[in-house]
Structures are given as C-alpha cells and as structure tokens.
Amino acid sequence: MEYLLHILVLGAVYTVLTVSLDLLAGRTGLLSIAQAAFYGIGAYTSALLVTQVEAPFLVGLLAGVAVAVLISFIVSLPSLRLHDDYFVIATFGFQMILFSIFNNWIGLTRGPMGIPGIPQPVILRWRVDTHLEFLVLAIVLACFAYLVVWRITSSPFGRALHAIREDEVFAKALGKNTLRFKVTVFAVSAALAAMAGSLYAHYITYIDPTSFTVMESILVISMVIIGGAGSLWGPLVGAVLLVTLPEALRFVGLPSAVAANLRQIIYGSLLVIMMMFRPRGLVGKYGFSK
Amino acid sequence: MTSDGIPRLRCEGLRKCFDGTHALHDVRLELPSAGIVAIIGPNGAGKTTLLNVLTGFLRADAGQVFLGDLELTRMAPHKISRLGIARTFQDLRLILQVPARENVLLARPNQKGERLLTALFRFGVPQEEVRNREEATRWLRFVGLEEKANEAAGELSYGQQKLLTLACCLAAEGRILLLDEPVTGVHPEMIAQILDMLRLLRDQGRLVVLVEHDIAAVRQVADVVIVMDEGRIIAQGKPSEVLERPEIIEAYVG
Numbered sequence: 206m207e208y209l210l211h212i213l214v215l216g217a218v219y220t221v222l223t224v225s226l227d228l229l230a231g232r233t234g235l236l237s238i239a240q241a242a243f244y245g246i247g248a249y250t251s252a253l254l255v256t257q258v259e260a261p262f263l264v265g266l267l268a269g270v271a272v273a274v275l276i277s278f279i280v281s282l283p284s285l286r287l288h289d290d291y292f293v294i295a296t297f298g299f300q301m302i303l304f305s306i307f308n309n310w311i312g313l314t315r316g317p318m319g320i321p322g323i324p325q326p327v328i329l330r331w332r333v334d335t336h337l338e339f340l341v342l343a344i345v346l347a348c349f350a351y352l353v354v355w356r357i358t359s360s361p362f363g364r365a366l367h368a369i370r371e372d373e374v375f376a377k378a379l380g381k382n383t384l385r386f387k388v389t390v391f392a393v394s395a396a397l398a399a400m401a402g403s404l405y406a407h408y409i410t411y412i413d414p415t416s417f418t419v420m421e422s423i424l425v426i427s428m429v430i431i432g433g434a435g436s437l438w439g440p441l442v443g444a445v446l447l448v449t450l451p452e453a454l455r456f457v458g459l460p461s462a463v464a465a466n467l468r469q470i471i472y473g474s475l476l477v478i479m480m481m482f483r484p485r486g487l488v489g490k491y492g493f494s495k
Numbered sequence: 496m497t498s499d500g501i502p503r504l505r506c507e508g509l510r511k512c513f514d515g516t517h518a519l520h521d522v523r524l525e526l527p528s529a530g531i532v533a534i535i536g537p538n539g540a541g542k543t544t545l546l547n548v549l550t551g552f553l554r555a556d557a558g559q560v561f562l563g564d565l566e567l568t569r570m571a572p573h574k575i576s577r578l579g580i581a582r583t584f585q586d587l588r589l590i591l592q593v594p595a596r597e598n599v600l601l602a603r604p605n606q607k608g609e610r611l612l613t614a615l616f617r618f619g620v621p622q623e624e625v626r627n628r629e630e631a632t633r634w635l636r637f638v639g640l641e642e643k644a645n646e647a648a649g650e651l652s653y654g655q656q657k658l659l660t661l662a663c664c665l666a667a668e669g670r671i672l673l674l675d676e677p678v679t680g681v682h683p684e685m686i687a688q689i690l691d692m693l694r695l696l697r698d699q700g701r702l703v704v705l706v707e708h709d710i711a712a713v714r715q716v717a718d719v720v721i722v723m724d725e726g727r728i729i730a731q732g733k734p735s736e737v738l739e740r741p742e743i744i745e746a747y748v749g
Contacts, residue, residue, distance in 0.1 A: 356615050361600075361608030361624070368590055368601050374552070375588035379602045379667050380576035381609075389611050 210336035212452055216445040217343035218405050223428040223440035224350040225397035230426070231434030232358055233390050234370030238422045239280065239296040240398050242303035245417030246273045247399025248406040249307060252320045255407075262326035262333075266403040273399035274392045281391040285384060300419050307414035319413025326407045339408055346404055347441075350397050355437075357393070366390060370435075427472055431479055433486025442488050447472070501528035502563025504549065504580065504671055504702070509558035511544055511726075518544040519555065520726035526671075531693055531703045533713040533734070536723035542706040543585060545723070546673050550582045551575045577604060581669025583660040585676050591649030595640055595659050598648050599631040600624075602666040634662040638692065654685040661692070671702045678712045690716045714738060 230236045250272045251265030284295035326333045368376040432443020505525040511518045518541045547553035551572040560567040607613045608620040638658040678686045720737045722730040
C-alpha cells in the first residue's frame with residue numbers, strides 16, 4: 206500500500222511538472238529543455254531555506270517560485286527573441302548551466318553530496334508525515350496547477366497564446382505583443398515547475414543534482430508528448446504512465462542493470478512510435494507539427 | 496499633420512536590398528488620409544516589401560516611415576498595428592483550427608483578459624467578452640460571414656478566408672487597411688462583393704491600400720493608382736490616366 210501511494214505521489218509531482226511544460230510547449234509552442242532546471246531551482250531554494258534558516262514549508266515553496274520567476278526573466282528576455290530551434294538550444298544551454306551550478310557550487314548546494322534531512326512539511330498545524338497525507342498535498346498542488354493552466358487557456362490570454370503557437374506573425378499583425386505573452390507564460394511555467402520541485406524535495410527529504418539533469422527535462426517532454434500536448438488530460442496521462450512504466454518493468458523480474466537500459470529503450474521507442482502514428486499524443490488534440 | 500487633422504502615412508527614401516537586388520529603391524510616398532489606393536506592378540516590383548516595411552515586419556536598410564509626425568521606422572509590428580494600421584497577407588494568415596469568430600475576437604484591441612492577472616481572476620473579463628463578441632459579430636456580418644461564425648476558419652473557401660482577414664483588420668479597429676491581394680484568385684461574383692465593401696469602408700473615412708494584380712478590379716475601385724517596378728515608383732495618379740499610358744501597359748505586361 207505504501208508502495209502504491211509512493212508511486213501516486215510521484216505521479217502527482219510529475220503531473221505538476223508536465224502541466225507546467227505543457228503550458229509552454231503544448232499551448233504556446235515553445236519547447237523548452239530547461240524544465241528540470243526550474244524544478245531544481247524550486248527544490249534547492251526551499252531545501253536550503255528550510256534546512257539552513259528553518260523556514261516553514263510554505264515560505265520555502267513561495268521563495269522557490271519567486272526565484273524561479275526571477276531567473277525565468279533572465280533566461281527568457283534574450284532567448285525568447287530567438288526562433289523555434291534556436292530557442293530550444295538556448296534552453297538546453299541554460300539547463301546545462303543550472304545543472305553545473307547545482308553540481309559545482311559546493312558552498313551553497315553541497316554539490317554531488319546533496320542536501321539531506323529536508324524536514325516533512327508543516328502547513329499551519331498540519332504535519333504532512335504519511336504517504337497518504339503527502340498524496341493529498343500533491344494532489345492539491347496538481348489541481349492548483351491544473352486550475353492555473355485552465356484559467357489561462359480559457360481566457361483571452363489563452364486565445365493569444367494559441368495564436369502565437371499557430372502563427373506568430375498573424376498575432377503581431379493584430380497588435381499582440383507576442384514577446385510579452387511569451388515572457389509571461391515562461392515565468393508561469395517556471396513557477397509551477399519550481400512548485401513541483403519544492404514538493405519533491407520535501408517528499409524525498411534528500412536532493413542532489415542527479416534529479417535535475419537534462420535527462421529529467423527530456424523525461425518531462427516525453428510525458429507531454431506521449432500524453433498529448435495542448436490537451437486537458439494529456440499531462441496527467443503522460444505523467445502517470447511514465448511514472449508507472451518503470452515500476453511495472455520491475456515486476457517482470459529482469460536484473461536491474463538490464464531493466465534500466467530497457468527502460469530507456471522503451472521510452473525512446475515509445476516516442477518514435479508516437480511521432481509516427483499518433484503525433485498528437487494519447488489523448489491530445491494537436492500535434493507539434495503545423 | 497494635414498488640414499483635415501488626420502495623420503497621413505508617408506515614407507521617405509526607403510531602401511531595401513535582398514542579396515544585392517533592390518527590392519525598394521528610394522521610395523518616397525505620401526498616402527491620402529482616406530480613399531482607395533492601389534499599388535500595382537509586375538512580380539518582384541517591391542509591392543509586398545513596401546507593405547512589410549510600412550507595417551514594421553521588415554526593417555528598411557535606409558529611409559523613414561511616418562504616421563503624421565510620429566516616426567514608425569523602427570517600431571515593432573504590434574505597436575504599428577495598435578496605431579490603427581491593419582494589414583492582411585498574401586498567404587492568408589489565420590488560425591485555421593478555431594472558429595471564424597475566434598479569429599475576429601483575437602483581433603480586438605486592448606483586451607483586459609489578455610493580462611495574466613485579469614485572465615486568472617477574471618475581473619470584468621466576461622463582460623468584456625460579451626462586448627467583444629458583439630463587435631466580432633458586427634464585422635462578420637459586414638463581410639457576410641455571420642452564418643459561418645462558428646465554422647473553423649480552415650473550412651471556409653479561399654474567398655471567405657480573405658473576407659475573414661478583412662473582418663479581423665476591422666475588428667482590430669484599423670483605420671488604414673493595407674490589403675495584400677484582396678481579390679486575386681477570388682470568384683468573380685465575390686470580387687464585386689469585396690469591391691463594394693472597400694468602397695463602403697472608404698466612404699466611412701478609411702484609407703484602403705491594396706496591392707493587387709487584378710487590373711480590372713483596380714480600374715473599378717481605386718481613386719489613386721501607384722505603379723512600381725524594380726523597387727521604384729514609376730507612376731502615380733488617377734486610374735483613368737495612369738492605366739492608359741503605353742509604357743505602363745508595357746511594364747506591366749512585360
């Protein structure tokens with residue numbers, strides 16, 4: 206039971222991450238490889254605040270979100286002037302820089318030794334210390350992320366995002382400041398990813414840079430694509446599926462060295478198969494191609 | 496600024512080179528505050544390039560663009576659009592998967608619901624949407640597409656899509672409309688309909704600038720014809736005068 210709850214908590218954490226990337230990649234057409242970097246910023250900011258100055262959980266979480274938003278502006282103002290593939294490469298570069306900081310700024314992050322002993326969250330008087338309680342908290346945050354994205358996409362703001370995804374020139378010709386929309390949505394996406402990171406740090410109670418590598422970003426991209434970019438249930442389906450898949454493989458009884466490699470092969474094959482036969486994802490409406 | 500107080504769109508010394516060839520070569524132009532102006536010329540004469548420079552989508556190598564006293568030369572396209580200068584494109588740009596009405600709604604200027612916090616908390620957004628929907632419906636009716644409002648833009652015929660782009664320009668509150676080939680490739684019956692609309696828009700005090708290959712349509716509707724060739728303006732005047740000149744006929748056909 207504990208084990209099942211653990212998988213569900215991870216599913217909910219990844220749902221937040223996937224929803225955050227889908228807002229950017231699926232809804233606005235900006236594919237970013239830096240989602241794990243913002244996830245890491247949220248995790249490290251709250252882990253450091255909570256362990257070093259004993260800040261409460263919510264303060265750590267909000268600080269993580271704030272730092273992620275600030276850094277998103279630093280990244281997005283130069284890179285959002287770039288188009289399509291160049292934007293992807295710029296976010297890739299940023300992801301590498303952030304990983305390098307997590308890994309090498311020993312004085313702050315303790316580098317590869319990681320930050321242990323992150324306490325369980327206390328929200329007002331509620332001490333979140335069982336798997337079930339964590340699941341409740343994770344689901345609340347996932348619902349919050351969903352709510353934010355739904356409010357955005359169903360508003361005139363979302364209409365403009367959709368226009369930017371489909372035809373940015375058309376949006377500009379109609380007087381839309383497309384740069385402003387893209388910078389804003391990049392910040393919201395970073396904020397939600399940081400929220401997921403904060404939750405993850407408090408759940409696992411230990412973080413190190415290996416959780417925030419470019420592979421993690423690619424995993425989240427896979428979740429978005431396999432679930433279905435730009436759709437309501439796509440992020441949830443993609444996140445839950447790719448979190449449970451490795452666990453399911455565990456029961457097949459392969460040696461762990463084989464299973465780990467097999468997992469990568471299955472992810473890769475799934476992506477190729479999706480791109481060939483169902484580019485809009487399992488439950489999605491739109492593909493990445495125009 | 497002119498005697499009627501309406502700022503005019505004008506440009507001076509515009510140059511633009513692509514790979515060594517002059518797409519625009521010292522183009523100087525002052526457009527009237529209202530009326531229908533047609534820009535004609537052979538392919539590659541620089542007509543669309545001129546439109547792109549005037550609307551900020553291309554940056555000129557030299558020269559300046561003004562609206563009245565306001566310089567537009569290095570202004571971003573969305574800012575120029577907000578000054579009431581709306582345009583269409585040859586390759587009809589629309590959001591094809593969404594209904595025609597959504598395209599027109601998108602065009603509405605100054606939407607509060609396009610700000611993040613207002614979008615999240617919905618202060619006054621539903622009321623604003625109601626007003627914008629009415630306005631969108633008004634312009635869809637004007638171009639005769641009211642019954643197609645809920646159909647995906649991609650499902651409309653080519654001519655209807657051109658009308659939809661016009662409705663978008665009007666919903667964006669364009670006072671100066673720069674239309675790239677509004678009747679080329681459109682069914683003849685619909686051409687007459689579009690020309691009537693353009694006349695009506697002129698009579699409401701708008702300036703309609705069309706880049707057009709259909710000389711018959713230009714002859715019917717234009718107050719002023721501007722002929723371009725090899726990046727220069729080679730003639731300008733009333734259609735009855737300009738379109739009869741032998742060298743113009745030659746330049747155009749040749």
